[in-house]
Amino acid sequence: MSDLLIRPHVLLMSEITVDGKLTLKRGASSKILMKYMAHETEILLHRTRAECDAIMVGSNTIAIDNSYLTVRLVPGNSPIRVIPSSMADISLNANVLGTDAPTVIAVSERAPAERVAAIRAKGADVVVCGAERVDLPALLRTLREKYGVKKMMIEGGPTLNWHMLRHGLVDEIRLIHLPFIVGGEDTPSLVGGMHIDSEDEMIRLTLLRHYLCGNNLVTEYAVRYGD
Numbered sequence: 084m085s086d087l088l089i090r091p092h093v094l095l096m097s098e099i100t101v102d103g104k105l106t107l108k109r110g111a112s113s114k115i116l117m118k119y120m121a122h123e124t125e126i127l128l129h130r131t132r133a134e135c136d137a138i139m140v141g142s143n144t145i146a147i148d149n150s151y152l153t154v155r156l157v158p159g160n161s162p163i164r165v166i167p168s169s170m171a172d173i174s175l176n177a178n179v180l181g182t183d184a185p186t187v188i189a190v191s192e193r194a195p196a197e198r199v200a201a202i203r204a205k206g207a208d209v210v211v212c213g214a215e216r217v218d219l220p221a222l223l224r225t226l227r228e229k230y231g232v233k234k235m236m237i238e239g240g241p242t243l244n245w246h247m248l249r250h251g252l253v254d255e256i257r258l259i260h261l262p263f264i265v266g267g268e269d270t271p272s273l274v275g276g277m278h279i280d281s282e283d284e285m286i287r288l289t290l291l292r293h294y295l296c297g298n299n300l301v302t303e304y305a306v307r308y309g310d
């Protein structure tokens with residue numbers, strides 16, 4: 084059976100500066116940059132969330148941004164919020180553990196039982212997959228098979244983006260370009276992880292569309308693995 088039949092279709096969506104950064108500096112919330120998005124682009128972001136069955140961000144983005152990940156600016160249901168957190172050490176006060184949308188916290192087998200119980204007590208589902216770290220391909224299969232997720236978006240951060248791309252789990256990329264340069268060698272950029280050793284390892288994209296949304300340039304790409 085093809086991989087696509089057993090996992091959701093995945094769209095990676097991100098705001099990005101001209102120098103490829105996702106935030107002002109390491110440790111800073113991306114909400115500071117998001118304030119500068121055109122209203123039309125905020126609508127696009129919320130419409131995209133409403134079109135998806137699930138939305139995933141990394142646990143460090145939850146720690147720094149404390150995102151809600153809900154649909155607020157357009158009519159429609161909020162997607163299932165999915166957060167990989169290997170040790171289940173996400174804050175119990177995190178906004179994603181509120182009751183305004185369903186939430187799945189994915190943990191590894193190393194996660195302490197009392198943390199898992201505390202998250203469940205907040206009303207979120209906990210999915211255990213992976214021995215040391217959350218096994219992303221297995222998580223995506225569970226989301227498809229158990230939760231019926233056909234389309235999922237990921238909204239970063241760079242560590243999650245890298246691992247999803249490295250496992251060949253991203254089908255499309257949509258970037259909202261912000262007309263700023265923020266600099267900083269260690270400022271998080273679109274994709275983190277390890278460097279590659281040769282051009283054979285570059286992940287190749289095909290530009291599908293580009294358009295203005297308000298005054299923001301938006302670009303859309305298909306990801307071509309194995310070219």
Ligand SMILES: NC(=O)c1ccc[n+]([C@@H]2O[C@H](COP(=O)([O-])OP(=O)(O)OC[C@H]3O[C@@H](n4cnc5c(N)ncnc54)[C@H](OP(=O)(O)O)[C@@H]3O)[C@@H](O)[C@H]2O)c1
Pocket residue numbers: 096097098099104105106109110111112113114116140141142143144145147148167168169170172216217218219238239240241242243244246247271275
């Ligand atoms: N501009 C934007 O669109 C945008 C969007 C999102 C985030 N951001 C920014 O990005 C920054 C945070 O990015 P980040 O790279 O530090 O963190 P991140 O990608 O949000 O989260 C990474 C964490 O997820 C957990 N995780 C569990 N299993 C994983 C797996 N298999 N693969 C990858 N991660 C896994 C890990 O923590 P455990 O080891 O605890 O499991 C890992 O450290 C913040 O500054 C935020 O503001 C910007």
